[in-house]
Amino acid sequence: MQIRVYYEDTDAGGVVYYANYLKYFERGRTEYFRERGREVAAYAAAGTLFVVAHAEIDYRLAARYNDLLEMETEVVDFSRASLTFSHLMRLQGTDKVVVEGWVRLVCVDEKFKPKRLPEEIVQIVTKIV
Numbered sequence: 001m002q003i004r005v006y007y008e009d010t011d012a013g014g015v016v017y018y019a020n021y022l023k024y025f026e027r028g029r030t031e032y033f034r035e036r037g038r039e040v041a042a043y044a045a046a047g048t049l050f051v052v053a054h055a056e057i058d059y060r061l062a063a064r065y066n067d068l069l070e071m072e073t074e075v076v077d078f079s080r081a082s083l084t085f086s087h088l089m090r091l092q093g094t095d096k097v098v099v100e101g102w103v104r105l106v107c108v109d110e111k112f113k114p115k116r117l118p119e120e121i122v123q124i125v126t127k128i129v
Helices: 020-035 040-045 118-126
Strands: 002-004 050-060 068-078 082-091 099-110
Touching: 002 082, 002 099, 020 040, 020 068, 020 082, 040 050, 068 118
Parallel strands: none
Antiparallel strands: 002 068, 050 099, 068 082, 082 099
16 A cells, blocks of 8 residues: 655654654555445444553654555454554655554454454455564
8 A cells, every 4th residue: 555645744853753653554454445445334233342551662664744655454363353454655766664563452342342353354354463
């Protein structure tokens, strides 16, 4: 997935504000499901929500205004009620890693109680992990 750094994404030092990478990761996960024919909003409408239980980011290189970034998003682990995604962002067209991160999502119901992952998600990630 390609992401362009806009002025609004940067801090006073002219680099991407650290928390904005979490927004980029969220976009990556949304596109991950969309590319596999699934919409996150459809799960929410059906009473299945995904909440962030853990997020970890390693910052390696400053991304700046107007940089083009390429992000790879994949599921690296899952259990009955959670998914762990890895996110790797590089400066587009290079091997230069900007950030690497991991986010664990827990599947919950509308009362925020843990629930099993939908079977269709298990089928998707079983093919990958």
